[in-house]
Amino acid sequence: SPALLETTDCSPGAQVNSEGEQYYGVSDDEGSASSLGTGSLPSSPNPSLTRLQAGGCPADEGPSPECPQKKQKARRGRTKAKSEVVLTKQKRNRRMKANDRERNRMHNLNSALDALRSVLPTFPDDAKLTKIETLRFAHNYIWALTETLRMADHSLLSVGQQELAREPFRQPPTTACLLELTSPGSISPCEWDSLYSPVSQTGSLSPTDSLEEGRSYQAADAPACLRHSPHAFPEFV
DNA sequence: TAGGCCATCTGGTCCT
DNA sequence: AGGACCAGATGGCCTA
Numbered sequence: 001s002p003a004l005l006e007t008t009d010c011s012p013g014a015q016v017n018s019e020g021e022q023y024y025g026v027s028d029d030e031g032s033a034s035s036l037g038t039g040s041l042p043s044s045p046n047p048s049l050t051r052l053q054a055g056g057c058p059a060d061e062g063p064s065p066e067c068p069q070k071k072q073k074a075r076r077g078r079t080k081a082k083s084e085v086v087l088t089k090q091k092r093n094r095r096m097k098a099n100d101r102e103r104n105r106m107h108n109l110n111s112a113l114d115a116l117r118s119v120l121p122t123f124p125d126d127a128k129l130t131k132i133e134t135l136r137f138a139h140n141y142i143w144a145l146t147e148t149l150r151m152a153d154h155s156l157l158s159v160g161q162q163e164l165a166r167e168p169f170r171q172p173p174t175t176a177c178l179l180e181l182t183s184p185g186s187i188s189p190c191e192w193d194s195l196y197s198p199v200s201q202t203g204s205l206s207p208t209d210s211l212e213e214g215r216s217y218q219a220a221d222a223p224a225c226l227r228h229s230p231h232a233f234p235e236f237v
Numbered sequence: 238t239a240g241g242c243c244a245t246c247t248g249g250t251c252c253t
Numbered sequence: 254a255g256g257a258c259c260a261g262a263t264g265g266c267c268t269a
Contacts, residue, residue, distance in 0.1 A: 099246060101256070106244075130242065
């Protein structure tokens with residue numbers, strides 16, 4: 001789904017500033033940092049402020065009874081106004097840099113999530129896992145793999161105790177061996193149900209709780225995933 | 238149309 | 254002071 005693809009800097013409000021940086025809905029004429037963004041901000045700029053000097057008088061009007069101090073403090077006011085402009089520019093610049101960093105940070109986070117998705121066993125026709133689904137599925141998947149290894153160790157240990165007297169050297173468990181242990185003949189779907197961690201079963205990480213209804217990921221899917229995914233047991237490949 | 242998911246902006250807080 | 258991190262807010266897109 002195109003909507004699920006990570007967009008980099010393609011948002012409708014994206015613009016390019018004078019330094020060639022992309023930014024969002026920012027104009028150099030806007031004096032308030034709170035005017036950044038897509039107009040969705042709670043503290044939207046007051047349009048009337050754009051026409052007012054620091055003293056609160058309209059910029060394009062001369063001395064008036066409403067602004068008796070303007071003429072006397074013109075120079076001082078100008079200086080103050082200029083420093084405020086500089087401060088505003090600095091503030092805006094810092095905000096833009098912070099926004100840029102935040103964007104990059106979120107992009108890095110999304111890249112890490114994509115990397116995590118790529119090693120999770122999913123089927124080609126499956127929709128892309130959402131962020132929360134990815135995290136929860138990864139949690140359950142790791143738990144399932146851990147449990148599989150534990151059972152493999154247990155099985156090999158029991159077999160090894162019987163054969164240890166005859167075989168001085170034993171090979172470590174192979175991928176085929178581990179996969180064989182996950183075959184339907186050696187483990188039942190109900191056992192796979194139990195492969196989901198206690199945390200998953202009682203907490204919010206339950207596969208059936210964590211994945212929205214309608215998603216195809218059921219507990220019984222786990223062995224199929226482990227059997228068919230090229231990413232199954234990547235550390236053993 | 239409501240709800241879910243997402244990207245982005247933003248201000249606050251903590252850390253270096 | 255500046256960067257990283259976080260949570261809240263907001264609007265866009267998609268789907269049931």
